[in-house]
Amino acid sequence: MKTVFFDVDTQLDFVFPAGALAVPGAELIFPALTKLTRFAVTFGIQIISTVDAHSEDDPEFRIWKPHCVAGTFGQTKTVGTLLPQPIVIPNQVMGRDSLLTTVSAPQIIFEKQSIDCFSNPSLSTLLQLLAADRYVVYGVATEHCVQHAVFGLLATGAPVALVEDAICGIDTNEIQKTLTKFREGGGTLTTVTAETGGI
Secondary structure (H helix, E strand, O other): OOEEEEEEOOEHHHHOOOOOOOOOOHHHHHHHHHHHHHHHHHHOOEEEEEEEOEOOOOHHHHOOOOOOEOOOHHHOEOHHHOOOOOEEEOOOOOOHHHHHOOOOOOEEEEEEOOOOHHHOHHHHHHHHHHOOOEEEEEEEOHHHHHHHHHHHHHOOOOOEEEEEEEEEOOOHHHHHHHHHHHHHOOOEEEOHHHHHOOO
């Protein structure tokens, strides 16, 4: 069975308290994020990551304060979630042939300018090529970018598990609504220990 880890927006501007759009308490899941990454490396599990990569005058900044501007320190992924020489897919249409050259990469990073990672038109195509049997999702923020990721992945027909102790959100009520909707939609909740066997 092919399991793919799906790492959502674990960037400095979101995860660390000094970040431009920090998710309160997200720094507490940093050890869990690191453990999942190390486990993936050890056992050859592919990681698909999403990252915000905004321009300085990105239209999204009318909704959210400026964050994750491409090339800035805050846009960088946290060290514990980044593998050497990842493949980066910009937010544009890429042909199947081009994407085929990336499918065996240990980590593929999808750039986006929206809270919905599926706004990158190449993501759905790559997922079709990967044909994963199961997705394990973690990252921030639970009721925003993570929510879009899990429901987009559920739409592929593959089982999706959300790692409860490796996610963090902003609004408690909205987080609970998201988790309830996720379970009702066929998703399951898991933990870091369950996914890594305590290794």
